[in-house]
Amino acid sequence: MGRRQSWFTIPCPPWERVEPQLDTPAWLLFFELFTLLEPPGAYRAWAAFNLLCLGAALVILIREIGPSGAPGWTLAALMLLYPPIAINFWFAESEIVLLLIFVLALTALRREHHGVAGAMLAAAALLRAYPLGMLGHLVARRGWRTCGYFIGASILGCAAVVGCAGSRRRQASPASRGAHC
Secondary structure: OOOOOOOOOOOOOOOOOOOOOOOOHHHHHHHHHHHHOOHHHHHHHHHHHHHHHHHHHHHHHHHHOOOOOHHHHHHHHHHHOOHHHHHHHHOOOOHHHHHHHHHHHHHHHHOOOHHHHHHHHHHHHHHOOHHHHHHHHHHHOOOHHHHHHHHHHHHHHHHHHHHHHOOOOOOOOOOOOOOOO
């Protein structure tokens, strides 16, 4: 009779998830480029991409709404000390990418570029589902043009994802069946 293991002592690589997959198909297509690299290289590339997104978001925020000059850059340095920023890099999460998309969308809204704002918010909603809540914000502010662009860009984005990934559910290869923890 074999030794019984508890659920937290079973060896399980981090890339084999036990929890349900909550990633959107568009996110999986976006992230597929990084899977072409070896895991350490993919982690470094993702961290560098996140760093570029964070830098761009901070520069745009300081130029658009923050204080100018030294006080603005001091505020940016303080933002980098915020613990969730470090957690985002440590666990290679995606919130910084969404931060940049939201900053670009809100900048477009301030400049009354409704098409760009709607397309950026649709891109965020395609990558992660929770940015759909911004649609409620747009409805509450009666931003109907932006809502229209958001819905149109979402439909086009969904069609593009289905065109690239297909609509059929894929079966696991015979070698990987039963390999999940």
